[in-house]
Amino acid sequence: MIALVSELSGANIACVIALLVLLKISYESLFSPLKDFPGPFVAKYTDIWRSVVAASGQVDKTNLRWHRTYGTAVRIGPNTISISDPNLIRTIYATKTNWLKSDMYRPNDVLIHGQRISNLFNTQDVAWHNKFMKPIRGLWTMTKVLEVEPLVDETLNKFVSKLGDKFSNGTKSNICPMDEWLGYFAWDVTANISFGRHYGFIDQEKDVDNLITDSTKGLYYFAAISQIPWADYLLDKNPLVRIGPKPTLTGVAYTFDVVGAYQQELARRGDKPGRAAHYLDRYIAIKEDSAARGADLAVDDTQVVNWLMLNILAGGDTTSATMRAVVYFLSKAPAARARLQAELDAARLPLPAQWRDASKLPYLDAVVREAMRHLPGLAMVLERVVPEGGLMLPDGRLVPAGTKVGINPAVTNHDAEVFGENVDEFDPGRWLKRDDESEDGFAARLRRMKDVVEFTFGGGNRMCLGRNMAQLEIYKLFATLYSLYDIKLVNPDHQWKIHNAWFIYQWDMPMTIEPRQRV
Structure with missing residues (x-):
């Protein structure tokens, strides 16, 4: 009996996981506000894909290839768009701006005696x-x-x-x-x-x-x-x-x-x-x-x-x-x-x-x-968070507020x-x-x-x-x-x-x- 319950529990867990994966795929493909932005297939569903690309040490070449394949705005994650238009540098990285750094910089914190210490490079404040x-x-x-x-x-x-x-x-x-x-x-x-x-x-x-x-x-x-x-x-x-x-x-x-x-x-x-x-x-x-x-x-x-x-x-x-x-x-x-x-x-x-x-x-x-x-010398996407009102691209597409966007210098x-x-x-x-x-x-x-x-x-x-x-x-x-x-x-x-x-x-x-x- 215990074995049967265990088998049923395992099957139920597997079904729940499969259902969650299916719901995730359905949402990102059909309902996400970024669904119309092209990009690598797997990147629509998980950031793990771009983490693997970054770990390979070739992310600059990969980003450049993606932009030459998909255009000026590429979806590289469920909530992330990479931009290749040099004209948008001054918009996204303006001096007086409410475009905040994304959480990508947080791993650069140092943990000393249990205290997490940010620095002037990575702080979002x-x-x-x-x-x-x-x-x-x-x-x-x-x-x-x-x-x-x-x-x-x-x-x-x-x-x-x-x-x-x-x-x-x-x-x-x-x-x-x-x-x-x-x-x-x-x-x-x-x-x-x-x-x-x-x-x-x-x-x-x-x-x-x-x-x-x-x-x-x-x-x-x-x-x-x-x-x-x-x-x-x-x-x-x-x-x-x-x-x-x-x-x-x-x-x-x-x-x-x-x-x-x-x-x-x-x-x-x-x-x-x-x-x-x-x-x-x-x-x-x-x-x-x-x-x-x-x-x-x-x-x-x-x-x-x-x-x-x-x-x-x-x-x-x-x-x-x-x-x-x-x-x-x-x-x-x-x-x-x-x-x-x-x-x-x-x-x-x-x-x-x-x-x-x-x-x-x-x-x-x-x-x-x-x-x-x-x-x-620096060749990855420098992420920022789109502020309220969104980002209107020159081609008329809107990147909604809360989306992470950025430009890789190796691309521009x-x-x-x-x-x-x-x-x-x-x-x-x-x-x-x-x-x-x-x-x-x-x-x-x-x-x-x-x-x-x-x-x-x-x-x-x-x-x-x-x-x-x-x-x-x-x-x-x-x-x-x-x-x-x-x-x-x-x-x-x-x-x-x-x-x-x-x-x-x-x-x-x-x-x-x-x-x-x-x-």
Whole structure:
């Protein structure tokens, strides 16, 4: 009898599950307000499908293929639409807007001692974000960023010297894993401008304390779980047994240690913050000023860490992704590399190159922008929630309020109307004036391309705060590096490996580095 009841119960449960699945399929196919938006079949019924795509590391290529198949608005989940129209960037990511970030960003929270801590990157609370961004926005203008240029020079000198000593004889035994070394440089620059000290990657020639490895694991987790954020409660944020990588936890713990040690050092010396150029000193000065004035904005060590995490979350990974792209694509395009080096030779820049000089070189600018266009460092849909009133698309379709929508920079960066028919090729020449083009026509075309590519840094008031710093590092690096060295793939036909995990990760870049005579 017990066995029979058990069998009946099991059968009933199976019937209930089957009925629920049937109802779900029927609703999404026949009654959902998004039923007329085309997209992959499975995506209509579950977000798990796009999570699987994200976990594959090829979501940028997949999103692009979907849009080329289904059009400008693709249903990629039961309640999610991906947009490919560059004209809608300013609408969805406007500066003064009630388009809130979706819950896809929540897995980026850190769980410390049972407390879930959001950060300025992922918070959905606009008022909280604006309140705590206001004191530091002015510190990230290019004028203020240039004050830390000597710290960038310090790291850059260390980097090019190490490359020269270790790899520049070009023998087989000294092949450079360029992907690793560009990561070391990007992360050590981030540490130096943030804390006034290096992590030690360049000096020790390795991933110190697994900081890069742990960050990468965290983003691999985030990319997949951000598509089904409810799963994060079962994995990383469950109160019993936490499963999987701990997004940003290593970076947060490291930064708390640095903040505490720096304040102890100031107290021991009897110094006040405000003398050093790095951002830790600047943020401690804000904290002390806030306490002294009894300001409404209460700044404690947690908030200082929160500010610094904006550097750490993106400073190493996104910048190194663009750096790797530049080196790899130039290795695949010897004519472009030769043209860049001719420009650098003609400029005869003092080394390490200074921003004031490097930023004026048109072909260097074209190379960097084209690498960023062709393979943006951030290449997933940046989700927002459609506000009350809905989103009316240019073709007359209405996306209802409450729907999650977003744009992937990797998709808009391959828009043929903006960038020309050869969008799938690496072509720095697209950023230069054509012979048959008027000055006004070129200026308008260039401005349009720049607006679209700079969406790689996000949009509106959630745009990446460190974009000026990233530009400074990248332009200085390549103006210096290609003045000093010839950098080539060991085998010109070799193909690197890429995994998109929100940020782009590239590896397997064996290269030779040979000293060159500056003409």
